[in-house]
Amino acid sequence: MIESTLVSVDVIVLRFDPDARAVLVGVASRAQEPFAGELALPGVLLARGERLRDATTRAVTGKLGLAEESVTATGQLTTFDEPSRDPRGPTLSIALWATVTRPTGDLAVWRRLDDVPALAFDHDRIVADCRPLLADKLWRDVPFTAGLLGPEFTTAQALDVTESLTGERPYPANLGRTMDRVPGLERTSQHASALPKGGRPPLVWRFSAGVAPA
Amino acid sequence: MIESTLVSVDVIVLRFDPDARAVLVGVASRAQEPFAGELALPGVLLARGERLRDATTRAVTGKLGLAEESVTATGQLTTFDEPSRDPRGPTLSIALWATVTRPTGDLAVWRRLDDVPALAFDHDRIVADCRPLLADKLWRDVPFTAGLLGPEFTTAQALDVTESLTGERPYPANLGRTMDRVPGLERTSQHASALPKGGRPPLVWRFSAGVAPA
DNA sequence: TAAATAGTGTCTCTGAGACACTATACA
DNA sequence: TGTATAGTGTCTCAGAGACACTATTTA
Numbered sequence: 001m002i003e004s005t006l007v008s009v010d011v012i013v014l015r016f017d018p019d020a021r022a023v024l025v026g027v028a029s030r031a032q033e034p035f036a037g038e039l040a041l042p043g044v045l046l047a048r049g050e051r052l053r054d055a056t057t058r059a060v061t062g063k064l065g066l067a068e069e070s071v072t073a074t075g076q077l078t079t080f081d082e083p084s085r086d087p088r089g090p091t092l093s094i095a096l097w098a099t100v101t102r103p104t105g106d107l108a109v110w111r112r113l114d115d116v117p118a119l120a121f122d123h124d125r126i127v128a129d130c131r132p133l134l135a136d137k138l139w140r141d142v143p144f145t146a147g148l149l150g151p152e153f154t155t156a157q158a159l160d161v162t163e164s165l166t167g168e169r170p171y172p173a174n175l176g177r178t179m180d181r182v183p184g185l186e187r188t189s190q191h192a193s194a195l196p197k198g199g200r201p202p203l204v205w206r207f208s209a210g211v212a213p214a
Numbered sequence: 215m216i217e218s219t220l221v222s223v224d225v226i227v228l229r230f231d232p233d234a235r236a237v238l239v240g241v242a243s244r245a246q247e248p249f250a251g252e253l254a255l256p257g258v259l260l261a262r263g264e265r266l267r268d269a270t271t272r273a274v275t276g277k278l279g280l281a282e283e284s285v286t287a288t289g290q291l292t293t294f295d296e297p298s299r300d301p302r303g304p305t306l307s308i309a310l311w312a313t314v315t316r317p318t319g320d321l322a323v324w325r326r327l328d329d330v331p332a333l334a335f336d337h338d339r340i341v342a343d344c345r346p347l348l349a350d351k352l353w354r355d356v357p358f359t360a361g362l363l364g365p366e367f368t369t370a371q372a373l374d375v376t377e378s379l380t381g382e383r384p385y386p387a388n389l390g391r392t393m394d395r396v397p398g399l400e401r402t403s404q405h406a407s408a409l410p411k412g413g414r415p416p417l418v419w420r421f422s423a424g425v426a427p428a
Numbered sequence: 429t430a431a432a433t434a435g436t437g438t439c440t441c442t443g444a445g446a447c448a449c450t451a452t453a454c455a
Numbered sequence: 456t457g458t459a460t461a462g463t464g465t466c467t468c469a470g471a472g473a474c475a476c477t478a479t480t481t482a
Contacts, residue, residue, distance in 0.1 A: 170445085174443095177443080181443095198453055199453055
């Protein structure tokens with residue numbers, strides 16, 4: 001019988017912060033060696049028979065201190081198999097994404113996706129390699145998009161999220177046409193509450209019931 | 215210490231057969247229980263510290279009986295985590311692709327990608343879920359494309375491969391423009407040898423040295 | 429010359445990008 | 456009325472798709 005590899009699950013936890021007008025990544029200070037005290041992506045060892053989705057939730061709740069209900073969507077990215085990535089020995093790392101709602105009283109350090117600090121293990125590489133994959137999901141992967149933006153949002157917020165993920169801010173008219181083609185997303189005629197600094201109140205976009213997160 | 219999950223690697227082995235004018239998948243009859251005698255994708259358990267690339271080669275050589283040199287390119291697809299997928303107990307399955315050259319004296323059963331027979335485990339599902347991912351790689355993932363078609367090929371062969379993977383046969387002129395934009399692929403002015411049934415001899419496309427498989 | 433195959437020129441349609449212009453709020 | 460924000464109409468350009476037409480071989 002072959003001795004099997006350990007499998008860890010490392011999660012890129014994303015959240016849109018309307019005040020910061022940016023997508024944030026949740027990382028946490030490591031409690032134990034190796035890399036104690038350094039920032040790292042939340043990760044756990046996959047238990048025998050455990051689903052990836054469950055391990056993702058376990059990492060987000062256990063390492064970032066978020067409530068289970070705040071996880072709005074999850075999914076796979078890629079697998080990293082460099083044997084020396086963990087000094088304790090060879091482990092496979094399955095990279096996953098999770099979108100979460102604004103947390104209350106969590107342990108996480110939230111940093112802008114375009115300004116992620118140095119992380120432990122090979123987590124810098126995981127973030128770098130997975131960023132294009134995440135950017136590609138926006139407006140194409142409906143659960144990802146709905147999980148990130150929530151059931152209702154304005155065009156300006158959609159612009160902010162797009163800029164955070166792709167690095168480029170599209171023209172509003174063009175983004176509007178992109179959104180018109182997203183299944184389950186509809187342009188409402190409802191106006192959002194007025195802005196603090198004046199200006200025309202924005203219209204609201206809404207994901208229909210089957211698609212929107214709880 | 216958490217008891218860790220077993221990780222298996224299941225490979226979708228692809229090869230272009232110019233005579234059949236189609237992309238073929240290599241499967242093999244299982245030698246042992248469970249599912250002894252049934253066809254299955256070549257797969258192995260990932261050893262501790264083993265790279266995915268090495269496990270892929272091991273599966274292709276061990277289960278299909280191909281030479282190591284016939285593997286021209288490999289890559290990741292997705293991970294399947296359904297706990298009941300293997301009756302022996304919960305295992306994670308990492309699906310990978312490999313492209314190979316025409317084998318000599320192998321154990322494999324080669325079937326057209328559009329006519330894959332019923333397979334053991336959840337391999338039907340793996341093939342079904344991964345087909346769109348494979349189709350998406352053609353002309354976009356250069357190692358995949360070069361591995362499948364080899365260093366030199368004709369437009370007609372490119373049409374056959376495209377039809378096998380996507381289900382639709384493009385117009386030659388349009389496919390030519392797609393290929394013009396593939397980095398490392400060049401349209402030569404060299405004619406292939408004349409055809410058995412008459413007709414204009416086709417031009418040859420060539421992958422440049424750094425890109426083409428050995 | 430007919431049949432079979434290969435290759436090209438070009439029209440159309442769609443979607444991304446760019447930008448000027450219009451609309452609606454607060455001070 | 457000025458400033459700040461939001462939203463729209465439309466031009467342009469690139470790429471996908473479609474197709475008619477031309478080219479080169481064998482029988």
